[in-house]
Amino acid sequence: MLHKTRGIVIRTVKYGDTSVIVSVFTELFGLQSYIVNGVRSQKPKAARGNLLQPGNILDLVVYHNEIKNLQRISEFKLGYIYTSLHFSVAKNTVALYLIELLQKCLKQPEQQLELYYFTENTLQLLDVSTMAVTANLPLYFTLKLGEHLGFRLNGRFSEYSPYLDLQEGTFSYLPPHHPYHLDPESSSLTDQLFQCSEVQHLAGISMNKERRRRLLYAYLDFFRLHLPDFTEMHSPPILHEILDA
Template structure:
């Protein structure tokens, strides 16, 4: 039975000689892997491959079969046409970096409408912005809310934040208790919306330090999480 769905492209790899496998986070089914036959074979096939740029937002018609690890797409079209995400070198670097993280942390093969809407809306926001150097920091921090380890902020005035338990604390309890600039920035980012990001000014060194802290936070709470391979290149772009 044919089914209409929406999808955001998270990763893609070559499959066999000329096919493509795209991992997508979908509105109705969560994480789904699709095989696109002949996508790398000829001009007609390559026109299919264009749809599967990282973070592309698609409308698809599929014949979903629950017992198959790879699904097939019957019809496809762009749901939202990016103006700059794939053409601006800085935004495309963000897209590559965040897509790699999402590919690691998204495991749900079931519907999660709130998470899908979060991805859909925030990537559209990024597409329209001229100031976006801190986008990835707030994006990752807010993502923890959907993954189950958003910081508990009932004691937000405390002088330490413990990365291992996600709590603000009155004293340093272990090596994962942070203070100083990263703590100040964390408190500034908690609870704000993306439009407020432009009010937060930090240096590239502070940005890299806070990102490293966020990635450690992910490692501590997600056993399978690995630092993105694109991290070094990403930091060079935003240096």
């Protein structure tokens, strides 16, 4: 049966001589794998394979069978045309970080509408954002992704709760007796990031590149504490080098 759905390309791998298997985070069915034939040949229509780059947002017509692990795509086209993301090394690197993080976290082929819309919206806002927003976007997305996955932060930073306990996901008066916590300055910045209601407001949160780097690795530790099968990521060192952040 054919279905129309939006989808975000997560990963594309070569299959055979002319085909690819593409992992797509879809609006209707969550994470799905599709085989796409004839997109790596010399024929003119094979150029459409360029649309299957990680991070691209697609309009899809797909065949879907619940008992199959590998589905097929009937039609696909760009659902959103980036104006700057593919031409900006910094924005493209941020997008690849977001996609890699999603890939590490999405395991089951189940519909997750709120997470899908949040991810698509974030990628579109990244495309039109200033560099001040771009630099903080990986931190914001990481915190909010954790919330969508079920381990949100509880409480608020204050003089009475200046330490963020990453193991418990709560702000506390005293530092906990384990290493997974943030100092008061990092805890305050984290609270500001998490409370942002509009991505554009990220531009108003100022920090130096070393603080930003330490925060991102702390947030990834937060994921490891709550997702036992969360594995090492490759994009953060590249991200920090490209953003000088």
